[in-house]
Amino acid sequence: MKTTSEWNQMKQNGEKITMVTAYDYPSAKQSEAAGMDMLLVGDSLGMTVLGYTSTVQVTMGDMIHHAKAVRRGAPDTYMVVDMPFGTYHGDVDTSVENVLSLYQQTDANAIKLEGIDCLPVVKRAVRAGVPVVAHLGLTPQSVGVTGFKMQAGTQEAAMQLIEDAKAMEAVGASLLVLEAIPSDLAQRVTEALTIPTIGIGAGREVDGQVLVYHDLLQYGTDRLPKFVRAYADFNTAGVEGLSAYVHAVKNAEFPDEATTYKRKVFEE
Numbered sequence: 001m002k003t004t005s006e007w008n009q010m011k012q013n014g015e016k017i018t019m020v021t022a023y024d025y026p027s028a029k030q031s032e033a034a035g036m037d038m039l040l041v042g043d044s045l046g047m048t049v050l051g052y053t054s055t056v057q058v059t060m061g062d063m064i065h066h067a068k069a070v071r072r073g074a075p076d077t078y079m080v081v082d083m084p085f086g087t088y089h090g091d092v093d094t095s096v097e098n099v100l101s102l103y104q105q106t107d108a109n110a111i112k113l114e115g116i117d118c119l120p121v122v123k124r125a126v127r128a129g130v131p132v133v134a135h136l137g138l139t140p141q142s143v144g145v146t147g148f149k150m151q152a153g154t155q156e157a158a159m160q161l162i163e164d165a166k167a168m169e170a171v172g173a174s175l176l177v178l179e180a181i182p183s184d185l186a187q188r189v190t191e192a193l194t195i196p197t198i199g200i201g202a203g204r205e206v207d208g209q210v211l212v213y214h215d216l217l218q219y220g221t222d223r224l225p226k227f228v229r230a231y232a233d234f235n236t237a238g239v240e241g242l243s244a245y246v247h248a249v250k251n252a253e254f255p256d257e258a259t260t261y262k263r264k265v266f267e268e
């Protein structure tokens with residue numbers, strides 16, 4: 001499993017970092033088998049696997065439950081876990097305690113927090129020994145305020161984001177996720193930092209990419225954001241398989257000889 005200095009080395013070597021979200025044992029197992037560099041137990045699990053309308057409803061209990069399953073499925077892959085909404089915007093002491101608790105309970109390699117307002121929390125968490133991943137640009141926990149759309153589209157907002165990114169690096173963040181921002185801005189942020197940037201909807205001039213498992217495999221998702229490319233179609237494959245099973249049972253074609261225990265326990 002790679003360490004923080006190795007991620008920095010990959011950036012320096014121009015070797016792209018691959019990341020995908022994982023929420024349970026099978027998705028983690030598949031991702032590890034595919035050679036993914038890192039996994040993100042994203043709070044997007046609220047939508048993708050729990051059917052909530054946003055990430056706002058996700059709790060600490062949800063994150064711990066899913067992260068533990070991911071760790072069991074991918075024991076040898078670097079695992080980042082999201083802090084859920086409402087657990088790091090109160091007083092700094094409580095917020096830091098929550099970060100430490102999530103880190104400790106999930107066996108995560110790093111904890112991710114959204115936005116720039118949590119800067120003091122990131123600083124203290126790093127000093128307490130927790131590797132932190134920052135997340136700027138579109139921050140889904142704030143979509144009630146920002147909407148689900150591209151961020152930092154003006155030069156003023158873009159300059160601010162570069163400053164925010166530098167501030168996150170200065171307090172010790174190990175990695176930075178950049179979501180839904182113009183690619184020229186993402187490139188500038190990437191050039192301005194020593195730590196790697198991982199983009200989602202941030203173009204290719206970043207140090208790595210992250211996508212949501214259920215988007216990239218089209219699994220339970222209806223509509224894909226502009227920045228997603230699907231690499232498989234689990235929706236179609238799943239419904240086809242389930243329909244074939246329904247058909248076979250209705251027509252008494254399943255179970256058959258091969259799927260039946262045939263030992264005779266009654267003398268006729």
Ligand code: KIV
Pocket residue numbers: 021040041042043044045082177179200210212
């Ligand atoms: O929860 C999530 O899936 C994320 C990614 C979009 C970066 O935070």
Ligand code: NA
Pocket residue numbers: 042043044055082140
């Ligand atoms: Na998230």
